[in-house]
Amino acid sequence: MEDNKPDSFKIDPKFRYEVIKVPGGENLLRCFQCGTCTSDCPIAKFDDKYRPRKIIRMAQLGLREKVLNSDFLWLCASCFTCTDRCPQGVEVASVIRALKNMAAMEGQIPEVFKVLLGNLIKSGYIYEIPESRIKKREALGLPPLPKANIDGLIKTLQNIGIRRLLEGNLQKTPEVKV
């Protein structure tokens, strides 16, 4: 989302200290901008919107809205190449995940994740397994699929605010801390 609203360039000097408290974001400040992450990133190779080095820099500088309201954040494929190759041990993919988690807390969730989450609380799987597939399993001699204990699953997840996450306003549950 490359908009030119002045808001996008608002600087929040405390943002970086917020990021390092989110699981995965701990090593944000170690980055010295060598660019190994971007040069080795399989996504950056095909789309110039996605630049992990730049995302890290933006987070360090406190460009909160520009990072958290972006589409590019969600392009990380979690292949962990950057994490394994970073000479500073930034765990780049984890920092980017921490930023996605922060965006999700503010209700910025791509639609597809709502579908996955909806399936999860219905069946335990993130996909809706079609009836035809269940029949095919039988035909192939595969054992029946285990049925997830949904009551147990929901009970386990209820305090994490899964419904609110689904509705995109998890930030109203500050007690969620694991």
Place this chain on the structure above:
Amino acid sequence: MSLAQHVYTIYLGCAIPYRVSSYEVSARKVLSKLGVELVEMPDFNCCGLPLEPLSHDLMLILSARNLALAEQVGLSILTLCPGCSGTLKKTNRLLKEDKRVREEVNKYLSGAGLEFKGSIEVKHISQVLLEDIGLDKIREAVVRPLRGLKVAEHSGCHLSRPKKYIGFEDPENPKALRALIEVTKAKCVKYAGETECCGSTIAAIDEKISLSLVREKLLHVKEVGVDALITICPACHIMYEANQIRVERMFGEKYEIPVLHYTQLLGLAMGMQPEDLGFNELRVKPTKILERIGEA
């Protein structure tokens, strides 16, 4: 009591039941013949990996729930999907090492009568094949050596990355799948971009980028001219096999590269029939390989 030497509880995850039965069918056949007994998990849920972008806590709790359920079964976990094994391994280690996080997660699990104790391990099938069965025993089981077949391997990212948590394979120079292929006597050739990602994790976010990754991989594989590309991950297989014809149409190119699950290749080498190994499910028909088997 089981007489099998190696007993695991099998964790299927989501992708395999959803659309990759060919992997499951072939893996179960091969493992059974190699003396690995699989016990079904009575209950499980998504490993948590696909939802970690939303919430790390949600991922931890989902994977911890699976670990706790397997602990009730009393067996270590075998997965077919490297994404699942990677995530479960990561959570297993985090919770074993960090008492505070373990106690927090257990608060959630206890609501449904579960507890993470840290009494089991998690292994991907390739790790079980290499570490528990061993190449020597697999070699003995190869009754139909696949000499003359030329294949390429794609191990996939999550089999080895992030290295810190997986600790089984060298991500920069993966050797496990290559070694497992070579034991069948098929030739495993190198190609450009062998360790490049399949793009599956962002397929639903940006289809064009993810299919561009598929295209580049298939072009590189095509350059070296192989009879098949071999994968050991359901997600990579979907990208290269089920999506191949779509990618051909999208870019106006032809690849015609059959993509087999490693367990299908091994099953053939162990003398099993293609129809028993889920070959009928493949969209890109491995004609040359089937001819080769027919001749044998």
